[in-house]
Amino acid sequence: MRGAGSNKRPGGWRGSAAQIAVGRAAIIKWNRTRHLQPKCGAARKSDYAPCQNLAMANGRCHKHGGKTPKGDNWHRPLWPHRDAPGANTKLNRKLNDLQRTAAKREKRVARMSPEERAAHEQWQRTHKPGSAAERQRQREFRRQAKESRLLLSAEPPPAPTPEAQELQKLIDQLKAELLELEFRKGVFA
Ligand SMILES: [Zn+2]
Known part of the structure; x- marks a missing residue:
């Protein structure tokens, strides 16, 4: 039974008085240098x-x-070293974590509204994992694509007004006359 003031945890392990003394000494020693740690x-x-x-x-x-891992492999799971103590347990825990995260993500995506889903997919398209250089290359490619889209969708020049058309006709006429004059000048020189 767990009475008030009892230190006994149900199912918990509690060492002998000597073991507790060793543990306490270790904690006290650690706490003495704790403020000196980085x-x-x-x-x-x-x-x-x-x-x-x-x-x-x-x-x-x-x-x-x-x-959080850094560098080009930041998005890859970090597996425990084969020789690490309890490597098997760590590996299983990691795999379970990854599975749980994937299931959570699936649920979250399934709950999304069509707009949220579209935004989510857009984000996934533009945020592909990979090396910093590759991501920079993709960014530059998207920037150029955006620029060309803007250029292509630019308004075509407005149709000339009747006045402008008249003027253009006049210019063409004068140019033709000038050509003819230059031609004659060449012939009769
Ligand atoms: Zn911190």
Whole structure:
């Protein structure tokens, strides 16, 4: 039975007094040096001050993108190393996570309205995973395609007014006369 003041957790393991003493000493030792450990410098959402959680090797805590892979393979799942302790368990957990995420995504897409679905598909088309160079190439291609679409859809020049037509006729006439004059000049020179 779990009475008030009892430390016993149902089904939990509780070591002997000696084991508890060892654990407590380890925690105290850790807490003595905790403030000396490198801290995460990411801006907190609440006040934009540095986060101050314990940082991982890359200088960020697990909440601030520290676990997100970087570089060209950022979108690929990170598999545990074959020789890592509990590699099998980690692998299974990872596979389950991926499956659950895929199922969640499917559900979310199925619930979308036609407009939301169109926006979603557009985003998927323009945000393909891949290397930074490949994404830059695609971006440039889209920019050029957009430019040519704009050029092609530009308004055709307006039809000339009757006045402009008259003037054009006059210009053509004068040009013809000039040609003839130049021709005669050449003949009778
Ligand atoms: Zn952080």
